[in-house]
Amino acid sequence: MSMIMKDIQTSDPKEHTQNIKSGLEEIRDHIRKDIERVEEPHAQALFETSAEVIDGLVKAYSHFEKKNESAWR
Secondary structure: OOOOOOOOOOOOHHHHHHHHHHHHHHHHHHHHHHHHHOOOHHHHHHHHHHHHHHHHHHHHHHHHHHOOOHHHO
């Protein structure tokens, strides 16, 4: 896992949201791989829950970028 997020100096929120969303997607994908690597059911459940929560954050960042939710208009 590289987890490289840029240190963005701009004040453009879209640049920052894309950067954060990319990092969250990388973490989510890594967690999902770990679900297959561990055999302990409680750990698998924790990892799946974590991936789902992060997926919700990724969707929120996408909605913000697209301004397709009333809260972001």
